[in-house]
Amino acid sequence: MRTALPPEPASAGAARRFVTTALHRIGLEAHTELAELLVSELVTNAVLHAGTEITIEVSHDGGVVRVDVADGSRQRPRQRDYSEEPRPAVG
Numbered sequence: 001m002r003t004a005l006p007p008e009p010a011s012a013g014a015a016r017r018f019v020t021t022a023l024h025r026i027g028l029e030a031h032t033e034l035a036e037l038l039v040s041e042l043v044t045n046a047v048l049h050a051g052t053e054i055t056i057e058v059s060h061d062g063g064v065v066r067v068d069v070a071d072g073s074r075q076r077p078r079q080r081d082y083s084e085e086p087r088p089a090v091g
Contacts, residue, residue: 001025002057007047007071015043015056019067022058028065039067046071 001022005011016036023032039056046054052072059066 002055005043005054005056007051007054009044009047011047011054012040012043015039015054015069018056019058023065026058026060026065028060031065035065035067039069042069046073049073049075 001018003014003018005014016039019035019039020029020032023029023035043054043056046052046069050071050073055068055070057066057068059068
C-alpha cells in the first residue's frame, strides 16, 4: 500500500491512520502502536525540514513489515551529537 501526503502538520495523523489501516489489512495489527510512533516521527521531520510531498509505503514479505517514508529533499541525513557533556574547545 502506498500514499502521498502534503507537507503540513495534519499529515502526521494521516500517516498514522494509513499505517494502521495497512497493518490491519495484512493481519499484523499487533504492531500498530510502534509503527504509528515511528511513522509519525518521520513524517513530522519531513514536514518540518523538507517541506515537500511525503510518500509512505507499507510492504509485507513473509514475517517482515517494511514502512518507507520519503520526501523530496535532496539533503542527506547527518549525524549530530546531543551529548550532555561539554564539547572540547577547538583551535
